[in-house]
Amino acid sequence: MDLSIFGYQFMQNAVLAAFLGGIACGTIGVFVVLMHMPFIGVAMSHAAFAGALLGLWLGFNPLVGAFVFSLLAAAIIGPLADRGGLSPEVSLGVIFSFMLGIGFLFLGIMPGTRSSALELLWGSILTNTGSDILVLAVVTVVVLVLVFTFFKEIQATVFNRKIALSVGLPATIILYGVLFLAGATVTASLRSIGGLLIFSLILNPAAAAYQLTYSMKRMFILSATFGVLSGWIGLLVSYLLDVPSGATIVITSSIIFVLTAIFSPKRKVKRWEEKLAAKE
Amino acid sequence: MVERVFHRLARMTGTVKAFVRHYTSSARSLLIDMDNNIISIENAVVSFRERIALRSVSLEVVSGEFVGVIGPNGAGKTTLLSLINGLRQPNSGRLRVLGRSVNGGSRHSLRKEVGYLAQVENIDERMPMMVRDVVMIGRSGILGLFRGPGKRDWAVVDEMLELVGMSHLARRPIGHLSGGEQQRVAVARCLAQEPRLFLLDEPTASLDWKAQSEILDLVKQVHDKRHLTTLFVTHNLDAMPHTCDRVVLMKEGLIVDDGTPDKLITTESLSRLYDMPSPIVEERRPHIHVKES
Numbered sequence: 001m002d003l004s005i006f007g008y009q010f011m012q013n014a015v016l017a018a019f020l021g022g023i024a025c026g027t028i029g030v031f032v033v034l035m036h037m038p039f040i041g042v043a044m045s046h047a048a049f050a051g052a053l054l055g056l057w058l059g060f061n062p063l064v065g066a067f068v069f070s071l072l073a074a075a076i077i078g079p080l081a082d083r084g085g086l087s088p089e090v091s092l093g094v095i096f097s098f099m100l101g102i103g104f105l106f107l108g109i110m111p112g113t114r115s116s117a118l119e120l121l122w123g124s125i126l127t128n129t130g131s132d133i134l135v136l137a138v139v140t141v142v143v144l145v146l147v148f149t150f151f152k153e154i155q156a157t158v159f160n161r162k163i164a165l166s167v168g169l170p171a172t173i174i175l176y177g178v179l180f181l182a183g184a185t186v187t188a189s190l191r192s193i194g195g196l197l198i199f200s201l202i203l204n205p206a207a208a209a210y211q212l213t214y215s216m217k218r219m220f221i222l223s224a225t226f227g228v229l230s231g232w233i234g235l236l237v238s239y240l241l242d243v244p245s246g247a248t249i250v251i252t253s254s255i256i257f258v259l260t261a262i263f264s265p266k267r268k269v270k271r272w273e274e275k276l277a278a279k280e
Numbered sequence: 281m282v283e284r285v286f287h288r289l290a291r292m293t294g295t296v297k298a299f300v301r302h303y304t305s306s307a308r309s310l311l312i313d314m315d316n317n318i319i320s321i322e323n324a325v326v327s328f329r330e331r332i333a334l335r336s337v338s339l340e341v342v343s344g345e346f347v348g349v350i351g352p353n354g355a356g357k358t359t360l361l362s363l364i365n366g367l368r369q370p371n372s373g374r375l376r377v378l379g380r381s382v383n384g385g386s387r388h389s390l391r392k393e394v395g396y397l398a399q400v401e402n403i404d405e406r407m408p409m410m411v412r413d414v415v416m417i418g419r420s421g422i423l424g425l426f427r428g429p430g431k432r433d434w435a436v437v438d439e440m441l442e443l444v445g446m447s448h449l450a451r452r453p454i455g456h457l458s459g460g461e462q463q464r465v466a467v468a469r470c471l472a473q474e475p476r477l478f479l480l481d482e483p484t485a486s487l488d489w490k491a492q493s494e495i496l497d498l499v500k501q502v503h504d505k506r507h508l509t510t511l512f513v514t515h516n517l518d519a520m521p522h523t524c525d526r527v528v529l530m531k532e533g534l535i536v537d538d539g540t541p542d543k544l545i546t547t548e549s550l551s552r553l554y555d556m557p558s559p560i561v562e563e564r565r566p567h568i569h570v571k572e573s
Contacts, residue, residue, distance in 0.1 A: 034407075152428060156417040159409055160401060166365060167473055168392035168421030214453040216408045266406050 005239060013128045014192075017136060018231025018249070021189040022205070024140040025198065026227025027147055028185045029206030030220050031178045034158040039092035040077075040179070041199035044186040046096055047073035049195035050103035051187075052120050057110045062120065063135065066190050070183030073099060078176040103195075123194025123246035125235065132191050139188040143181050147220065150174065155216055197246045204253035205230060211257075211264035226256050316342045317376070318477055318509040319364055324373035326359050333359040335533040336373070341511065346503055348520055348541070349513045351530035352554055357513040360530070361479045364511070365394045378476055392421040395470030395478045395508075399485040400463055405455035411465050412437055412450045418472035440468040443505075444498060460491025467498055471506065478503065478510040485516070492518070517550070529553050 005011050032040050051069025052062035073095050080091035107117055119127075147154060156164040157174045164171035182202075189198050205226035209219045234249030241248070319341040326334040334356045341347055349357050362368040364377055366387025375382040380390050395418075415437045416429055423429060429437075441447045444464045449457060457465065463483060470478060480499060484492040500523060503510045514520055527544045529537040531553055537544055551557065 149426065152416070152420045152423070153425070155409070155413065156420045159407070159414065159417060162398070163396075163401075163417060163469075164420070165367060166391055166394075166396035167418055168388045168390075170388060210406060210408065214406075214408050214410060216413070219408045 010126055010128075011239075013130070013133055014125045014235055014245070015232065016133050017125055017128045017192045018235050019228050020133070020136040020140045021192050021201070022227030022229070022231040023224040024136070024143050024185045024227075025189060025193075025201045026205040026209075026224035027143050027220060028178075028182050029202045029204075029227070030209070030216075030223050031154075031158060031182070032202055033206040033210050034216075035175075035178075037089065037092060038203055039089055039096060040182055041186065041202040043073055043077065043092045043096040043099065044070050044182050045190070045195045045198045046099040046103055048183070048187045048190050049120055050099045050106060052190060052195075053103055053106035053110065053117055056117055056120075057106055062116075063132075063187060063190075066120075066187040067184065069099070070187050071180060074176070074179035074183040078172075078179050119194075120190055121195050122244065123190070123192055123197055125192040125231075125245045125249070128192055136188045136192070139184050143185060146177070146181065151217070154178075158216070192246075193249065194246045197250045200250040201227060201230060201253055204250075204257045208253075208257040208260040211260040211266060214266075226253065230256060318343050318345075318378060319511075320374075320376040321363070322374040324363060324370040324375060326356075326363060326368060326370050333533055334363070334370070337533070337535055339528065339535060339538075341509060343509055344507060346500070346510045346523070346525045347512070347528060348524035348526070349511060349528045349530060350517070350520065350553070351515060353515055354532070355515070355530040356533040357515070357530055358481055359533075361396070361481050361511065361513055364477075365396050365479055366390045388421070392473070393476050395473050395475035397463075397466050397470050397478070397480045397483045399482045400459045400487060403455050403462060405453075407453065407455045409454050410450070411441070411446065411452055411454055411457070414454045414465055415441060415468045415472050418469040422473060436474070437468075437472050440471045441465075443471065443502065444468045458491070459487050460494060463487065463491070463495050464498065467495070467502065471502060476509065478508045480510065480512045482514055482516075483512075484514070489518075520545075 006015065029041075032038060048066035048070040051065035051067070051072075053065070054069070055062035055065030058065075077091050077095055080094070107114060110117060153164070153169050153171075153174055156167065156169055157171045157178075161171045161175065164174070185202075186198055189201070193201055206219070206223040208226050209222035212222055213219050230253035231249055234252040235245055237243070237252065238245035238248040317340050319339060321337060321339045323336045323338055324334055325332070325336055337356070337360065339360075349360065351357050359368065363370060363375065363382070366377070366382050370383070377390060378393055382390065412434075416433065418440075419429060419433050419436065423433065438447065438450070441450050444467050446461065446464050446468060449461065449465075454462065454465065466483075478499075483499070484495050487495065499510070499512065502508065512520075512524070524541050527537075527539065527541045528535055529544060529549065536553065537549060
């Protein structure tokens with residue numbers, strides 16, 4: 001196997017982007033899985049996609065448009081779920097369809113070729129620039145620092161928001177914070193993974209980690225690890241088979257999920273409890 | 281030099297904060313001691329859009345009381361509790377809880393001193409949290425931001441689990457426990473908060489008869505042992521704690537009666553409360569053990 005390609009700058013950037021994106025998406029995925037909001041990734045990525053298209057159309061940096069739109073979506077989803085008398089899934093669904101409509105509207109009225117717009121939809125990890133990596137690194141560090149600093153507050157809110165509120169925690173601010181972080185993560189990973197596929201990289205690693213542990217700390221670590229592995233293995237397979245990298249990354253993450261679901265120790269609760277009792 | 285100035289400033293700020301904390305807490309205790317009222321509600325009105333949940337409700341609860349609040353569904357019992365722990369604001373009326381005015385301002389600090397136990401929540405059996413972690417949530421509020429649990433906090437958690445008879449399940453996933461066991465853990469979580477006021481909202485709903493009676497005994501036991509002030513809300517007469525100091529009857533957003541259990545737990549008043557013929561109420565009545573005077 002000729003791996004000399006990994007000596008080139010563009011491939012090293014891709015490896016770094018897969019590493020950083022895997023950690024950020026894997027970490028955000030834990031919230032998505034535990035708070036039962038799988039639509040969050042879809043809604044955010046389509047909002048970011050619409051914002052990026054607006055940037056392309058009006059001639060400013062698409063990342064800025066993506067960031068503003070996904071933060072806007074986060075700012076609408078939270079209060080809509082809280083005060084609108086709707087469940088978070090319903091408000092996410094409404095935002096998702098609205099953003100999809102706006103995205104396709106921009107795509108339709110945009111003059112000239114649409115190749116750069118479609119690149120945002122499918123992603124292109126091999127064309128990441130130094131500034132793309134920098135943005136992704138900053139977002140990943142912010143996500144990790146916040147999760148580490150506010151772990152007990154996050155753990156309580158994720159377990160039950162009503163209980164977190166009743167013990168005096170600012171659970172609503174924490175929920176909105178998570179939505180903003182999800183928006184920032186989606187935006188930073190948009191160019192690498194693509195608006196359509198990023199949802200799977202958020203959901204699959206966390207859903208796989210969920211199968212393996214009863215510790216939330218371990219779930220964060222496992223999910224980030226699976227995210228990075230999906231990126232790296234997907235990248236390698238994409239190079240070896242000469243197929244699109246976004247697709248191989250997402251398929252790898254799905255295979256990891258299927259394997260963990262098959263071999264999950266949580267399927268054998270009795271055996272797990274006997275082992276624990278023997279230890280005690 | 282600059283560093284020394286900052287250090288001194290930080291120490292001074294710390295001292296001022298400690299001073300303010302000490303005196304506000306003393307002033308609060310003094311306020312409570314003056315009239316001995318833990319809860320004082322005057323003409324509170326709460327409405328949700330077009331529905332009025334509470335209509336000019338007034339209630340006073342003194343320190344150490346065990347108050348049972350009974351009423352049919354939609355009587356405003358849960359709204360009353362969420363008003364007391366600051367989860368909801370009244371449209372009008374005055375409210376003082378634990379010496380604090382609950383009208384306006386941040387209610388996070390109040391909630392840190394109020395234990396709130398709702399009915400059994402549906403917990404995913406794969407939830408990645410152990411029983412001990414769940415009880416530690418009770419201490420998250422009082423620990424404050426940027427501070428992780430220390431040895432003392434874990435000791436409190438273990439002590440509370442021991443108190444509710446759940447220490448043997450401390451390292452089990454919370455989702456593996458039965459409804460009754462989860463509710464015991466929830467009691468431990470409330471106690472780990474070291475609350476002064478304990479609010480219970482239908483805590484035995486959806487539990488079987490045995491679990492129900494165990495939780496009721498436990499609640500009464502912790503009320504006595506920890507010298508708490510307790511408000512217990514239920515629509516189910518069977519789920520009423522065996523010994524209440526006082527009973528409040530609610531219906532359609534109003535407090536319709538307030539007095540001792542032997543005065544109020546009668547066929548006539550319960551028939552009026554539930555709009556049911558007295559023989560049916562009479563059937564349920566023998567399950568309630570009125571506190572002996």
